[in-house]
Amino acid sequence: xxDVIIIGAGPAGLSTAFWCxxxxxxTLVLEQSEEIGGQLHxxxxxxxxxxxxxxxxxxxxxxxxxxxxxSADFDLWTQTSxxxxxxKAKRVSLASGENLQSIALVIATGVRPRELGxxxxxxxxxxxxxxxxxxxxELFAGQDVCVVGGGDAAAENALLLAEVCPTVTxxxxxxxxxxxxEFREKLQSQHCITVFTESVLTRIIGGERVEAVExxxxxxxxxxxxAVRGVLIRIGVEPNTELFREQLESENxxxxxxxxxxxxxPMVFAVGDVSSxxxxxxxxxxxxxxxxxxxxxSRLNRK
Ligand SMILES: Cc1cc2nc3c(=O)[nH]c(=O)nc-3n(C[C@H](O)[C@H](O)[C@H](O)COP(=O)(O)OP(=O)(O)OC[C@H]3O[C@@H](n4cnc5c(N)ncnc54)[C@H](O)[C@@H]3O)c2cc1C
Numbered sequence: 167x168x169d170v171i172i173i174g175a176g177p178a179g180l181s182t183a184f185w186c187x188x189x190x191x192x193t194l195v196l197e198q199s200e201e202i203g204g205q206l207h208x209x210x211x212x213x214x215x216x217x218x219x220x221x222x223x224x225x226x227x228x229x230x231x232x233x234x235x236x237s238a239d240f241d242l243w244t245q246t247s248x249x250x251x252x253x254k255a256k257r258v259s260l261a262s263g264e265n266l267q268s269i270a271l272v273i274a275t276g277v278r279p280r281e282l283g284x285x286x287x288x289x290x291x292x293x294x295x296x297x298x299x300x301x302x303x304e305l306f307a308g309q310d311v312c313v314v315g316g317g318d319a320a321a322e323n324a325l326l327l328a329e330v331c332p333t334v335t336x337x338x339x340x341x342x343x344x345x346x347x348e349f350r351e352k353l354q355s356q357h358c359i360t361v362f363t364e365s366v367l368t369r370i371i372g373g374e375r376v377e378a379v380e381x382x383x384x385x386x387x388x389x390x391x392x393a394v395r396g397v398l399i400r401i402g403v404e405p406n407t408e409l410f411r412e413q414l415e416s417e418n419x420x421x422x423x424x425x426x427x428x429x430x431x432p433m434v435f436a437v438g439d440v441s442s443x444x445x446x447x448x449x450x451x452x453x454x455x456x457x458x459x460x461x462x463x464s465r466l467n468r469k
Pocket of ligand 1: 173174175176177178179196197198199202203204205206208209210211212213214215246248274275276277278406409437438439440446447448449451
């Protein structure tokens with residue numbers, strides 16, 4: 167029996183564990199991946215908005231977090247696959263057959279990039295699918311590429327690729343791009359960028375690597391193929407809540423919490439992006455972790 171089980175070891179889960187340890191709670195963190203850090207592994211841009219310290223990228227910030235985590239005294243199991251969770255009973259069953267029990271549960275499972283779900287998307291991973299323009303653009307210099315999405319992230323990536331690629335085609339299913347005005351203006355002023363609105367990418371085609379995409383422009387029109395060597399998809403994120411969505415109050419998949427990070431199930435808390443659809447940030451995630459830990463400690467009369 168643990169005082170607290172935390173599911174997920176991104177910034178939110180790690181901060182919760184760090185604070186739980188400081189408050190004298192017996193804490194176990196379960197992480198499905200090989201490594202801790204969550205989305206920090208995909209942050210290739212400099213992080214200049216975390217008060218008190220700057221980092222060249224997510225890995226650098228994670229190294230700082232890891233140093234603190236290593237000095238703390240809580241249990242952390244990586245590569246741990248959870249088969250089911252009973253929120254009311256605070257019982258976590260692992261794929262290995264082991265059952266774990268705690269007094270409080272903290273959901274810190276974050277979000278994952280939304281997939282397009284078209285043929286070729288998975289097959290060409292690492293063979294022309296671009297994960298990040300910041301990281302990969304030199305690899306695609308001199309090649310025609312396609313970006314899917316209409317928000318800030320898609321626009322920003324298209325602009326970065328346009329610095330090194332002869333053509334960038336931005337495909338967006340809506341009538342208007344949602345990206346902020348500054349990005350929209352920049353997109354318009356770049357002659358190498360073509361924007362297809364009300365259009366969807368229906369297939370990624372190639373042999374050894376990506377060679378083309380199929381685009382459907384407006385309903386009813388015949389799809390056409392466009393030769394490209396790289397495809398970057400930025401169509402938002404979705405919360406990792408499949409394990410417990412049916413057992414608590416959620417909105418569009420995101421866990422609903424009160425100002426103390428508690429869900430509608432007593433002693434079940436949610437922290438970080440999984441409960442923050444409007445303002446997902448590292449500061450928000452670590453702050454929510456601190457709040458949850460302090461509330462749990464006070465409920466258990468520890469500090
Ligand atoms: C490209 C990019 C740039 C960004 N730049 C910034 C920035 O400049 N400033 C900023 O403040 N924020 C930035 N962010 C956002 C920031 O990374 C997130 O807000 C933060 O990582 C959220 O932390 P989290 O712990 O809530 O979730 P995550 O980082 O998503 O971590 C969740 C963890 O839970 C694990 N998990 C999920 N499901 C399970 C399960 N069933 N069992 C066990 N473990 C599970 C995951 O493997 C993961 O390790 C950026 C994000 C991206 C992608």
